[in-house]
Amino acid sequence: MLGALLLLAFAAGRCAADVGDFTPCLQFFYRSWPPKGLAGTPICQRYYNQHHFATLYSRPRRSPWFSAYLYSVPTGKRPSASWKFEPQLAYPGADGNMVPFPPGPPDQNVVESQAVDLDYINSTYSRGHLNPSLHHQRYQARSATFTLTNVVPQKVGSNDGPWELLEQNVNKTLAAYCLGKAYMVTGVIPYRGDEHWLKNHRVAVPEYLWSTYCCPNYNHSLPNWLSNTFPTYAAIGRNDPNSTEEIVPVNKTAKKQYRGYDVRRMSLETLEMYLKDRFNTVVSVFYEQCVGSD
Ligand SMILES: *[C@@H]1O[C@H](CO)[C@@H](O)[C@H](O)[C@H]1NC(C)=O
Numbered sequence: 001m002l003g004a005l006l007l008l009a010f011a012a013g014r015c016a017a018d019v020g021d022f023t024p025c026l027q028f029f030y031r032s033w034p035p036k037g038l039a040g041t042p043i044c045q046r047y048y049n050q051h052h053f054a055t056l057y058s059r060p061r062r063s064p065w066f067s068a069y070l071y072s073v074p075t076g077k078r079p080s081a082s083w084k085f086e087p088q089l090a091y092p093g094a095d096g097n098m099v100p101f102p103p104g105p106p107d108q109n110v111v112e113s114q115a116v117d118l119d120y121i122n123s124t125y126s127r128g129h130l131n132p133s134l135h136h137q138r139y140q141a142r143s144a145t146f147t148l149t150n151v152v153p154q155k156v157g158s159n160d161g162p163w164e165l166l167e168q169n170v171n172k173t174l175a176a177y178c179l180g181k182a183y184m185v186t187g188v189i190p191y192r193g194d195e196h197w198l199k200n201h202r203v204a205v206p207e208y209l210w211s212t213y214c215c216p217n218y219n220h221s222l223p224n225w226l227s228n229t230f231p232t233y234a235a236i237g238r239n240d241p242n243s244t245e246e247i248v249p250v251n252k253t254a255k256k257q258y259r260g261y262d263v264r265r266m267s268l269e270t271l272e273m274y275l276k277d278r279f280n281t282v283v284s285v286f287y288e289q290c291v292g293s294d
C-alpha cells in the first residue's frame, strides 16, 4: 500500500528526493563543506518538510558513516521514540521526508534498502544515535534524530556509559563557551578486515564511534581544563571490549558494565590520523581543520 502510494507520487513527478546530494542541506556543515574522504549516499534528513541534519549513509552496511548537525542548547525531555525510515532510499521518486514505521511488517523494498526495527530487536546491541536527541533545543529536531539511518549498533555499555557522558560533556562545554554556531560531526570506524554484523548479516557493527565539533566563535576566557578544546575538539569511543588498546586504552578499574567502552578525548588532528589509518585515505572532517576565523 505504502509502496503504491510512493510510486504514485513518483509518477506524479513530485519534487526530487533528499538523497544522493548534500546541496539542499549544506548549512549543517562548517563553511558548507561536507567531510572529504568517505564515500556513501548523502541524505538530507527531512522531517515535516524541514531539514534537520545531514547523514552520509552506507547502503551496503545499512547504517550511517556519519551524521552532521548544528548543536543547540537543549530544553525539555527526550521524546518517546517513534522510529522512522526513509522512503526515498526504497523509492527514488519519493519525497524526502522520514516516516514512522507503520504497524505490521514493513514494505519489502524498505526492508531491502535500510535497517528496520527487527534488525535491532533481540540483538545484543542498542540503537546508538550519531546525532543525539539531547543536542537539540526543539522538539521536532529531537524527534527527527529517531531515524534508523542516524543509528548504528552500539553496545549498551557504551551508549549508557562513557559515550553518553561524552555527549553530556560536549553539551555543557558548548552551552557555556561556544558563542556562535557549533558544527558537529559524529561517525563510525569500521573493523579492519572482517566486518561484524547484527544477526541476519544485514546491518554492520562499528568497532569505534568518533565525534568532533567546530565552534569558530567562542569565549576566549576558557578555564584551564578546556584550554585545548576550542575551536575544535574530538573523541573516539570503544564499542567492543575485545578491541586492542592502541587507539583507546581501557580503564581496568571502571565499573564492570562500562569496562572496555572507554572514550578518549583528542585533537581533531589525532582523530583524522586514526581515520586515515583505518580508511586508507585522507579524511578531512572540517574545512581547513576549523581554524579559519568566522
Ligand atoms: C525476542 O525474544 C523473545 C524472548 O526470547 C521472544 O519471545 C520474541 O518473540 C523475540 N522477538 C523477535 C521479534 O524475534
Ligand SMILES: *[C@@H]1O[C@H](CO)[C@@H](O)[C@H](O)[C@H]1NC(C)=O
Pocket (backbone or CB within 6 Å): 073, 074, 134, 168, 171, 172, 175, 176
Ligand atoms: C545541557 O546543557 C544545558 C546547559 O548547561 C543544561 O541545562 C542541560 O541540563 C544539559 N543537558 C544534559 C542532558 O546534560
Ligand SMILES: *[C@@H]1O[C@H](CO)[C@@H](O)[C@H](O)[C@H]1NC(C)=O
Pocket (backbone or CB within 6 Å): 179, 219, 220, 221, 222
Ligand atoms: C566568557 O567567560 C567568562 C568566564 O567564564 C565570563 O565571565 C564572560 O561573561 C564570558 N563572556 C561571554 C561573552 O559569554
Ligand SMILES: *[C@@H]1O[C@H](CO)[C@@H](O)[C@H](O)[C@H]1NC(C)=O
Pocket (backbone or CB within 6 Å): 239, 240, 241, 242
Ligand atoms: C569478545 O570475545 C569473546 C570471546 O571470544 C566473545 O564471546 C564475545 O562475543 C566478544 N565480544 C564482542 C563484543 O565481540
Ligand SMILES: *[C@@H]1O[C@H](CO)[C@@H](O)[C@H](O)[C@H]1NC(C)=O
Pocket (backbone or CB within 6 Å): 251, 252, 253, 254, 255
Ligand atoms: C577509571 O575508573 C575509575 C572508576 O570509575 C575512576 O575513578 C578513575 O578516575 C578512572 N581512571 C582513569 C585514568 O580515567
